[in-house]
Amino acid sequence: MFFNIFKNQLKLGFRNKSNVFWTLMFPLILGTLFKITFGNIYSEYTSDAIKTAVVFETDDEDIRNNTKAYLEGLTMNDHKMLDISYMDYESAEALLKDDEQVNGIISVKNDGRLSLDITSNGVLSTIQETITTIYNQNVGLIEKVAAEHPENLPAVLEGIQKRAEYIDTHNLAGDNKDPFVSYFYNLIAMTALFAALTSLRIGNNCQANMSSLGARTNASPLSRMTFQAAAFLAAYIVQTAIIFVGITYMLFGIKINFGGDIPLVYFTTAIASLLGTSLGFAVGNLGSFNLDKKESILVGLTLTGCALSGLMYGDMKVIITEKAPIINKINPAAVISDSYYCLNMFGVGSRYLMTLLYMLVISAVLITLGLVMGRRNHYDSI
Amino acid sequence: MTVFKAFFKVLRKYKMSLIMYLVISLGIIYILSSFNTKGNASYYRVSQGIAVRDNDNSEISKGLIEYLSTINEIKNAEELTDEQITDMIYYTRISNSLIIPAGFGEAILNGEDASMLKIESTKNAGARMGYSVETEIDSYLNLLSGYLEGGFDMAEAEKLTMEALADNSSVNVIAEVKVEDDKLFTMFQMLPYGILTMLFSAVLPVILRFGTMLLKKRSDISSTPAYKRQISIALAAGLVSVFIVIALIALASVLAKEAFTGRWWLVVINVVTLSITVVMLLVAVSNLNMKPEVASAFTNVVGLSFSFLGGIFVPIEFLGSGAKVIGQFLPTYWYSEALTRIKADGGFNDILNCLLIQLLFGVMVMGVGLVAGRSIQKRTA
């Protein structure tokens, strides 16, 4: 009996084409869009040299050579920091103002100092600013020492030459440090929760007062528990299959690096799917609303949850962590995306396992809620 | 009139989703404006957060921290767990986590080789921001030890170093983009998401419900001619749209505490233009004979994708180059662009282009939709 229900519920789930189609649309369409939107930001951010125009306003060969050597010698992460073109000021200004062909103009003045023209206060400009300021500061240091303690000048010059490094740099641990990947975490969280449209129907299909199918099932010798268990399992498999298609597309189709072992990413997804199925099951058993209303409730919960975990605005999750951490603990979307994040940043450790446990606990709570709400066998009206 | 009234009756069925999108849109806007004191998101954050653990507590380490605090927001690392710090670096809330070792100041004073004792800095190698903090530290310490070596005493050296570092007269900003917190723009930046989702969820399913084949056949044989029904539906949909847009503008203005100023009018013109475009898009989509159940999923996909590609959630500057190209075909992109221009004190003439492109998008999509709709109808008839 269990198997028969299970088999048929499985068919029902997979044949509900518009459900399957639209649930898949999220990872496919939005995933592709996210890839286009964020895909290059990180690499553009980390690997490209900053386009800079350099204008000489002095004919002093020494100054020219010194500055040239300094600017071209700057490196970051083993590549040049600046991508320099030499030109006159007019053409440089045109490039700066039009379409941001260069990010800033460094002018070399007669007194040996540098000046910087920029259009905005972005990160790139800050770096250029630092470069010119350091240079000018050293020029100032040399002038000051030469004027007041000329005897110490050689030692100071030597110090500038050496330019001591006071910093021991460590890199953040973690597999994929691109914060934009969390948009994809949230997208999968959204897919997992939207897939719950399948398990949402269980409630209505077994309550006599919700649908004629429910009444029909109630009139049969099938126990409520058997029906719910079989239908839940079927819905779980349908939903997991949908999300697996979505995550496979992300991992291999548009090549998103989720961070962490791929089998573990799938494992996390399977647990996330359980959470989604449980949410749908709970909402589906919620009172005697019709299916439309329950769908709205589910969509509302999902979107609000995803908004709070940063689907629309990436920093949202951190803001919530700081201001109201409890929300991140009970928001299914946040719990799901946090699990991927922990797998990525901390690997299989206590924190990742905790997120899995959280998902299981929330699932258990939701399933219990659903069972309690859907327990009744008596109806005042149909 | 019957059709007109029926529209609102059917609309009542969808009030839940309307309220939901209103809450989400306003929620995001509100949280952004109240929690984010730094204005326009982390992307612009030139002044960064740093977590510092000072195990040295020497004059030099204190001076360094004081200097860093003039440019960066300092968080005491002792109050944070390692995992919290990792989270903050990952989500770019802070750029670096610094640990100043004990005896660091003394080592510098004694002119010892600096490689002996170093400040431990953890950062995300991918983010340039972390790099610039390290540069600031290196600059400060190099300059300070330069002055110390040059024969100045501690107090003098610190003063000269601070002066030199504070002097940024070498930087000229041409056509600066305002960075400071400007509530008006924060509020209206995200509004298109609300407009898209609310107009779509208020109007689309209702129109589709009317178009459902059964209903259509039933009303086709009724005594009200087809064009009259369509005009009624259009009027009702228009009225609902106007109401939603006015409500959103009003709410955003109240939150921004700004209205009826010159730039406010420009922003509102921009919003109205986008809304008209969205309505035209709606007309196109409602012709495509979609099932009413699909409307909510469709609304979601359109709302999110238009918002992302149009620079609503993430500023245009930070979109990948591919996204920028695609974005230019969307009205939301030009909405953001117009907003940026208004922000840079642009006038009506400066944004006129952006407005016209939005409308052009609407007209084109509506044209395509009507033609496609006609052929679909012929096929199913």
Added chain:
Amino acid sequence: MSETVVEVKNLVKRYKELIALDNFNMKIEKGEVFGLLGPNGSGKTTTINCILSLLDFDNGEIDVFGEKMTSQRYDLKKRIGIVMQDVAVFEELSVEENIDYFCGLYINDKNKRKQYVEEAINFVGLEEFKKFKPKKLSGGLLRRLNIACGIAHKPELIILDEPTVAVDPQSRNKILEGITELNKKGATIIYTSHYMEEVEQICTHILIMDKGKNVTEGSAEELKRSIKNTENIIVYIKNLNDEHVKAINAINHVYDVTYMSGRLEIKCAGGRHNISHVIDYFASNNLDYDRIYSELPTLNDVFLEITGKNLRDKE
């Protein structure tokens, strides 16, 4: 000795203010085709839902197969087949799969089920539509599918709740024949309807209900015999004045005359040979009529005479 399959005693069901069932009593014997007849809203479906334990009721007792029925009595439910008023099938499953699904709620044995499903399909005549999805079926075929889903597991008691609503005459006949056949094979049938012709045609015992009460019951013959009315004479005739109507009303055995838009209806008691008196009257008064015929009373007349209103407003 006959065996009681369903017994309903003093059943009371209230929906807030409205009393849906008012001390309703009913007893169904094994082998009967039991017709539950009543206008819309008389409480037929509520009675069925109470028997199936889908609905709570406020007072009374229900025994099925001699035992107290509750929602947990899966052993009793197993012996019942139900065809709901609303079509209850899955859009996503084909005809065959739907029947298999519902049959599977009762029958575990796969081979047995396969055979039963096959038989049910043949029984309702959907052989050609096995692989069709419900959406592709016409209203009549859909109803037949609905029936097949309810009876495939060969239950001892079959409850059909208005199975012929909105069904074309051809499908309707097919359905009615089928029900009679099921009965011949040994199933006890409860059949609710507001179509009195159907009930009259197939039911061995009829209970007429109204406003949640048992109005009267018996076989069709018994019911008709129990009332005053024995013959209805219908005349299509123009230009009849009040004098004539009065005069006709005075003819022996005639107790009620209505004349509306050219249709004269004469209700008579005391036998079935009153038409000659009416014809004589027209002849002697030189009145021409278009058509005249005599009808035996229907269940509607039974209902009309007891409650003072028609079973249905029109049709």
